[in-house]
Amino acid sequence: MPAIIRLTLFKIPDPDLVQQAVQKYTTLNQVALKDGKPYIQISAGHTTHADPRSKGYTFVARTVFLSKEDMNYYDTEDEAHAEIKAMLKGKLEEGPPLVIIMGG
Template sequence: MTSTKPINRITLFKIPNVDDQQKLLALYKEIPTKAVKDGKPYILSVTAGLTFEDQRNQGFTVVAVTVFKSKQDMDYYDNECQAHAALKAIAKSVHQGLVMVFFESFAV
């Protein structure tokens, strides 16, 4: 089944080192302009930030919300996007756990 609604992706990272958190957030700030497909930006929106200190965060310190026009665009991001490859390389070297979920949004 092909999705016709935007795909929302939420990624949580456990990154204890504050400098590493900032490094990852700086890369997320570049994603809207550096992530291109067919020479054009293709991501609808990206927001990222630090979680609040709270027992419910279960040690996750950085969260990113990325919205794609389609599942195909998200697959491109995962498998072919050079900007995301650079972000993943840094994230893999600094995180101590992560979780990613995605979903098709509905109108409320």
């Protein structure tokens, strides 16, 4: 089964918070555990270039999962992901992030 690639685009106005998000997503695949083991294949966080085509998005998170079940676990039960959500809660412009899911 092909991997599921998920891109999440955020509008984070605070550059310091963007850098914190980059750090969190850079280590996410090492600290996020399911059944006591890492389950996220790849995770990375990237700042965007200041360009009108970015439409105000300042940060992109990339996560890769082996299955839809792993992605669902990430959304509903993963403690490391919950920490990131708590860190960003109320600090985004224009509501929730844009999530794009490919593959699977």
